[in-house]
Amino acid sequence: MEFIIITLIKLAVIAFVLLTALAYIQWVERKVIAHVQVRMGPSRVGPHGLLQPLADVVKLITKEGVMPPHANKFFYLAAPILAVFMALISISVIPFGTEFTVLGHRVMMQLTDLNVGVLFILAVSSMGVYGIALAGWASNNKYSLLGGLRSSAQMISYELPMSLALAAPLLIAGTLSLRGIVDSQAGYNLGFIPKWAIFTGPFPQIFSFIIFMIAAFAETNRIPFDLPEAENELVAGFHVEYSSMSFAAFFMAEYSNMVTVCSVATLLFLGGWHPLWPESMGSNFAAPLILAGAGAICLYHGLNPARPFDRFTLPAFAVIFFGLAGLMAFPPLVPVLTPLFWFLAKLSFLLFVFIWIRATLPRFRYDQLMSFAWKFLFPAALLNLLVTGFLVALVS
């Protein structure tokens, strides 16, 4: 009974936080790309456009969902549900912090600690491709058919290097449980180099990290691998016939997949919630200091406002940042919040890389993408796995 109640509470919290975060990642993306491109980004709805995600959601819900007359109705409606369901479900096995005790109950910062978590995520993310491929086929549109075909071919080619790249750190960690993998990366070499998979082990996993990230771009259909939707070639690719909430479902699935792959990269390669430098060197103070610094910057710009409304909004942000900093520095909460902070910091950095690349790089061509996967990524991942396996066997 206790287990069920705790799980339900966790479920509610995770679902709420995740769905809000998905909406705001989009706001962050639009703002970041806007600043890269010397423009403002969303700024009309709410201060600094902060209510823009809300407005988008309201807009998408109230739009009419148009179904093309020649679509295959069952698969047309099932595809977005499948896509978003598979994208959201993989979050359930991802841990984002240590354990803590509330009112005598031990609570893990994770919905469920599956002992084959990595396999589960791989399986679920491959199922998500069906959503896209089915959407492309069921819409009965030539552009979406091409998009669907591209996505199935692309996903099949990128599953392999991705799985091979994931297998290498697993050899070092010796477990498939995501929590176990993170625990195996605790500690420091020479007292200050973290024992993350990309820095340590018999063979540092930096190559497999890079291969994984490249494959992750392809898995999530992001530029430079956004061929299934390539709007300049296929108009909108697989979701060209979707509108209203069924379109929003694909959108959510894309961002949710981004969060998943970035979390997996954080957990497997970047040591999860373990800080970049040891506690003895003051890593616990990093979080409050960074947040307090952000608050100070907000306060400074609020006192010297560039635009009239900054005088009111930026000090409010400063108060929020100072509050968070205080929370982070509050001794009873430090063991709970500090790991969470480090996990979110690494996750946000990887998400930023996704956005940054979208603003910079052009798009691959279909055949180049395939030959890149099969002729370069796949052999490289295989070689990396062989070397890692050999060295692990040699050491143990």
Added chain:
Amino acid sequence: MADVKDTGVLDAAELPAETTPVEMPNDRGVTSERAVELDYNEHLKSKSGPRSMVLNMGPQHPSTHGVLRLLLELDGEEILKAAPDIGYLHTGIEKEFEQKTYQQGVTLTDRIDYLAPLSNNLAYCLAAEKLLGLEIPELAQWTRVMLAEFTRLNSHLVWLGTHAIDIGAMSVFLYCFREREEILRVFEMFSGQRMMTSYFRIGGLALPHPRGWQKRVKDFVDIFPSRVDEYEELLTTNRIWTGRTKGVGYISLEDMLDLGVTGPMLRAAGLKIDVRKDAPYSSYEKFDFEVPTRTENDVFARYQLRIEEMRQSCKIIKQALEGMPSGSHQADAPGIVLPEREKMKTQMEALIYHFKIVSEGFRVPEGEVYSAIESPRGEVGCYMVSDGTQKPYRVHWRGPSFGNLQSIPTLIEGTLIADVIAALGSMDFVLGDTDR
């Protein structure tokens, strides 16, 4: 027939040749009416049979740069046959010239190639001035050169931005539009208009130079070369960019000459041809600039060529800025050029001329003339026939986009859908210039 219908895929061979609406039943018994306007069987006849599908790209498509329609016969992603279909932006401008007086016609030329309005103004004015035998003062000629080069930059910037965004590099688009904004401000300063400037008039310029134009032009000329370096940094050495553009969109020089292709596409094939050098107009012979050429003749070569042209244009603008002669901005031709406001209040002749020009225009001697200039897209020609009245008997416009567009099938057949986008972008056509 039913086995291929469930995805809406049509076979080229099965489509009837008549241009009547045909009923396309699908497997659920629903029928729809679909008008087949083009004769598929004539334009798209390939040997692959039922494996192919006809994809209708455009006229509403993000990458057909306006309203070009392409019929593509595909085998998977490969293009077997391509048939361009134009006419969706037909404006009847050539016919409209016959209803306007000569001076009014200038405003129509803005709207032919809306990315290079001043180049069109220039071609039209040069034709009319040739018929009238007008001598244009130096100042007006140099200003024309300077603004025509600004137009080239303006057009090339839009081209680079849209070409890059077609291939997926979206930031370049906004960087290009940042500089284009400055150019549009220069246009606004001179003429009061950002796009439809109509600043060149028969007999000179519409208005004298604005105050403080030197500073604005100088600021632009100083910063622009570094901005071009910025675009090159993002694209020229980018592996994905070179992979998408090198070796793509090849067409032999002979084919191009047969099809009437002009401008940067020809120069990217190694032919050094440029009206500014070969038949200088509006005192281009007094400027020192190079005509860049490339030999690779692919999308990347056209990209590099236009980048180099931007640098050369900037050089010409700099020379025009430094050596701008003084004098009048209009020719000394009382019956053609509107008199000054002050003279109208004191001199009777000026008032009469003003009334005559405004109410009925001016008569142009009988004859026919062809004037060609180098627009950003290639050779723009204005063929003007006068019957001695106030309105032209016929104005035919030789738009470079039309000739360039004819090469589409040769360029893209046998390539992939993604290459179609790259090849179309490298042509830099404007549909208004094609349809007229």
